[in-house]
Amino acid sequence: MRVRLISLLFLLIICFSCHQMYDENSKLVFVELLVNSKEKPSCIESKQPTFSWVVNVDGFNKSQSAYQLLVATSEEKLNESDADIWNSGEVKSNQSTFIKFEGDNLKALKKYFWKVKIWDENGTSSSWSDINTFEMGLMNEANWGDSEWITLNNDTRTSEYRFRDYKTGRMDKPVPVAGFPASYFRKELNLEKDIENAQVYICGLGYYELYLNGEKVGDHVLDPAPSNYDKQAYYVNYNITKDLKSGKNAFGINLGNGFYGQNISWKNDPESDRDLAFGPPTVRCLVKIKFTDGSESDFVSDASWKESTGPIVFNNIYGGDTYDARFEIGDWANVGYNDSDWGDAKEASPKVKKISAQQIPPIKKLQELEPQSVFKGADGEWIVDFGQNIAGWVKLNVKEKEGQLIEVITTEALLTDGSDIFLGSTGGGANGMPQIYEYICKGDGLESWEPKFSYHGFKYAKIKGISTKPDANMIKAVLVANDIQETGSFKSSDDLLNKMHSISKWTIVDNVHGIPEDCPHREKCGWLGDAHAFCEYALYNYDMYDFYKKYMEDIRTQMRPTKGHNNPEIKFQVPTMIAPGKRTSTYAKIDWGVATMYLPWYNYKFYGDDDIVKDYYEPMKGLTDFYLNFKGENGIMQDGMGDWCPPLWDRRLNPSAMECDPIISANAYFYDVLEIMEQFANMNNDADYELKMKQEKEALKVAFNKEFLIEIPETNHKWYQSQTATVQALQFGLVPETEVDNVVNGLVHDIVEVKGGHHATGIHGNRYIYTVLSKYGKADLAYQILTTPEFPSQNYVMNSGFTTWPERQFVWEEMEGPTNSLNHPMHSGFAAYFYESLGGIKSSNKHTGYKEFLVNPEFPSQVTSTDVSVPTPYGLIKNAWEAKDGNLSMNLKVPFNTQASVYLTSDELETLLINDLSFDEAKDKYNLKLDDKTSVILGSGVYKITYSKS
Numbered sequence: 001m002r003v004r005l006i007s008l009l010f011l012l013i014i015c016f017s018c019h020q021m022y023d024e025n026s027k028l029v030f031v032e033l034l035v036n037s038k039e040k041p042s043c044i045e046s047k048q049p050t051f052s053w054v055v056n057v058d059g060f061n062k063s064q065s066a067y068q069l070l071v072a073t074s075e076e077k078l079n080e081s082d083a084d085i086w087n088s089g090e091v092k093s094n095q096s097t098f099i100k101f102e103g104d105n106l107k108a109l110k111k112y113f114w115k116v117k118i119w120d121e122n123g124t125s126s127s128w129s130d131i132n133t134f135e136m137g138l139m140n141e142a143n144w145g146d147s148e149w150i151t152l153n154n155d156t157r158t159s160e161y162r163f164r165d166y167k168t169g170r171m172d173k174p175v176p177v178a179g180f181p182a183s184y185f186r187k188e189l190n191l192e193k194d195i196e197n198a199q200v201y202i203c204g205l206g207y208y209e210l211y212l213n214g215e216k217v218g219d220h221v222l223d224p225a226p227s228n229y230d231k232q233a234y235y236v237n238y239n240i241t242k243d244l245k246s247g248k249n250a251f252g253i254n255l256g257n258g259f260y261g262q263n264i265s266w267k268n269d270p271e272s273d274r275d276l277a278f279g280p281p282t283v284r285c286l287v288k289i290k291f292t293d294g295s296e297s298d299f300v301s302d303a304s305w306k307e308s309t310g311p312i313v314f315n316n317i318y319g320g321d322t323y324d325a326r327f328e329i330g331d332w333a334n335v336g337y338n339d340s341d342w343g344d345a346k347e348a349s350p351k352v353k354k355i356s357a358q359q360i361p362p363i364k365k366l367q368e369l370e371p372q373s374v375f376k377g378a379d380g381e382w383i384v385d386f387g388q389n390i391a392g393w394v395k396l397n398v399k400e401k402e403g404q405l406i407e408v409i410t411t412e413a414l415l416t417d418g419s420d421i422f423l424g425s426t427g428g429g430a431n432g433m434p435q436i437y438e439y440i441c442k443g444d445g446l447e448s449w450e451p452k453f454s455y456h457g458f459k460y461a462k463i464k465g466i467s468t469k470p471d472a473n474m475i476k477a478v479l480v481a482n483d484i485q486e487t488g489s490f491k492s493s494d495d496l497l498n499k500m501h502s503i504s505k506w507t508i509v510d511n512v513h514g515i516p517e518d519c520p521h522r523e524k525c526g527w528l529g530d531a532h533a534f535c536e537y538a539l540y541n542y543d544m545y546d547f548y549k550k551y552m553e554d555i556r557t558q559m560r561p562t563k564g565h566n567n568p569e570i571k572f573q574v575p576t577m578i579a580p581g582k583r584t585s586t587y588a589k590i591d592w593g594v595a596t597m598y599l600p601w602y603n604y605k606f607y608g609d610d611d612i613v614k615d616y617y618e619p620m621k622g623l624t625d626f627y628l629n630f631k632g633e634n635g636i637m638q639d640g641m642g643d644w645c646p647p648l649w650d651r652r653l654n655p656s657a658m659e660c661d662p663i664i665s666a667n668a669y670f671y672d673v674l675e676i677m678e679q680f681a682n683m684n685n686d687a688d689y690e691l692k693m694k695q696e697k698e699a700l701k702v703a704f705n706k707e708f709l710i711e712i713p714e715t716n717h718k719w720y721q722s723q724t725a726t727v728q729a730l731q732f733g734l735v736p737e738t739e740v741d742n743v744v745n746g747l748v749h750d751i752v753e754v755k756g757g758h759h760a761t762g763i764h765g766n767r768y769i770y771t772v773l774s775k776y777g778k779a780d781l782a783y784q785i786l787t788t789p790e791f792p793s794q795n796y797v798m799n800s801g802f803t804t805w806p807e808r809q810f811v812w813e814e815m816e817g818p819t820n821s822l823n824h825p826m827h828s829g830f831a832a833y834f835y836e837s838l839g840g841i842k843s844s845n846k847h848t849g850y851k852e853f854l855v856n857p858e859f860p861s862q863v864t865s866t867d868v869s870v871p872t873p874y875g876l877i878k879n880a881w882e883a884k885d886g887n888l889s890m891n892l893k894v895p896f897n898t899q900a901s902v903y904l905t906s907d908e909l910e911t912l913l914i915n916d917l918s919f920d921e922a923k924d925k926y927n928l929k930l931d932d933k934t935s936v937i938l939g940s941g942v943y944k945i946t947y948s949k950s
Contacts, residue, residue: 032054053129098873115128183308196290490834646793
């Protein structure tokens, strides 16, 4: 009995020890394992992919001191002895994000297995992570095998509805246009073996939908993303292993124009030979099949496929789709379909320099909205109000007679008197094509339809040709956009600010369709100035890592040879104002072109991956030199577009409403960019250019202040001649230290005394004005100009009934209807203020990607609490604070392997409590440090921080 008790005790001791060891190792818990910032990516093409991991761990001051990565061709080989692709060994490093692969060459179409373990700050190792995978894409042209580009051979459309009226503002009367037809391709495949794996790789020049055995493959819509197709096109990969079967299979492709086959819109007149099409829609498809017996086979697009037109008798990215159900072609993508009257596909040779795997989140149908109200317009036709301005399309369920035309006109607004729809913000005066969907009934009962190859921006829909009042069973609105994941959050005690945040997000989501658009209806263009205006706010809210990398490639491939300003004999590579596409503008003026430097900077600042900086360094450097070529004798660059859309501004009718001289705002931006390029040069070991940037920056600061800093008459204040320029100068550090108070007072003077408590800024100034006022102790004034109900303000816009931010700042009730776009994300940029000022969270510029971050809530007295979550490569930063009775209580979560710098005044530091301990008591317990005398440095952990707000 005693022996058994001793044995039992011994077993308990062993179990307890094992449990202790398990607990010790389990403290470091991997919660995300990423390759190229994705979980288990299936089609990457980087020769040096990057590895990242997010770790959860209890306690304080937890960090990584080393890591070891293993990569192998199979699970069995994924160990330290057999890893046949890469064994990094133990690497002494605190880097846990974007670690570059340094193993053997990765091969196209291969699947790899990887895992990682790390060591903490005490040298204690974690367990190995779970096994993860990544798969390579096609990598190069050779791997497309025998697949060919195919296009439609014959346009066989006969529907009388294949034409639309085209008329721009410069034309006396409309002309009928048909555009390139939507095409249908099909081919059957007989497989006599059991399938182990099947992958599709498809590139549409124009939007496509892929079908297998009658069912659509995947849930993407409007694929692939637009690009400068002649230089860079994108393919998409689908795993169809579960859908492909032994025996007979049928593949089908439905192909529309998208932005590729754009041979209609943006002509100046009917005789214009201006063609914005890259060519007729074209597609290339490769199916790679592995069988269980180890053999492989390819199934490819070529001239053996059959082709036809069908019920989509018109499609245009601006005008919309026309679907004539009388011309439906049955189960055309199913096995056994009789395609004897179909033609043979035509093999094509489109001009495409490079095809890459699409890495950005796909466009999807994200949400359906039901009618909020239905009423008759002045002409007796039904109008449906969906309650929210969105981008997408309508979905119909109708029952009418054969040949009945149902027309849906989508629009953002009603006439001011509410009597009918107003087309002023979406009509086709610019692009020639008003937003219209057309459906022609076949008349055999209930018919359901939604478009495939166009999307519109709208809140209202007028529906003609129906015999009953529309309801939610008949019509819905479908939100269609890139499925960017919302990763950040903001909420405050103030409902007005929360609503502004919601509107700002809606305005962004409505405008991501492969590019950052200016609007989702009239233009659908990637204007560079608009893109950088809202970039930071987008990064606070969404995972935009791949999105901006893709858009940078659009900018690079948009660059054109452009003569220098002061030295015309020198040619520079310069983007146009719009990227991508053939609908361009002039060369990108400074304040628009700086997106070329800002987007890599913001991406690097928010994520910490320097690849985007190194990949685009040479184009950024060349563009910086191009702008330096505009320097005048006074040291100022003589170029600029201007502070777009300030209150009451109209460039033809009221140009003077733009108070800020375009030269001043452009040079303010350029000063900031010179500082960014100085850092970029350092990162690229370009010492000569780093010195040049430093010298140019210092010279511009002197010239800028000499030219533009003036005294305000009859005051003791100074400013830079407009609210926007003054805000920019304060934001970018252009103001001499001895003049800061005078300049801040000058800005306040203009807002309060001259403008009666209102802003006078367009997109350049509005991005920073609330942040700058808060930084310099004027947070209450920032709140006032945001929330005043009188024009102009963001609150005025909300009170006018808008659910997205309009392009212009007008007094809407004085107009027939709201002209210009009502859905312009450039005006969402200001909302970064909610995170960087109210939430108080900003990444360090030196240790980017939130490896180190700043915590400094700056808020008005009207706001008593905020709760923000900020996405980082290390996990979420969370900061929830509440102000009460002069005290601030803050709950702050600092992720593993990061540090927070909490900024305090000397008075605030004296009252500081951390987890209910005084600073002196908490200093040793949590290993706290002081930087700059009052910034408290915190390692990872969850902290309750309280102090008296000075």
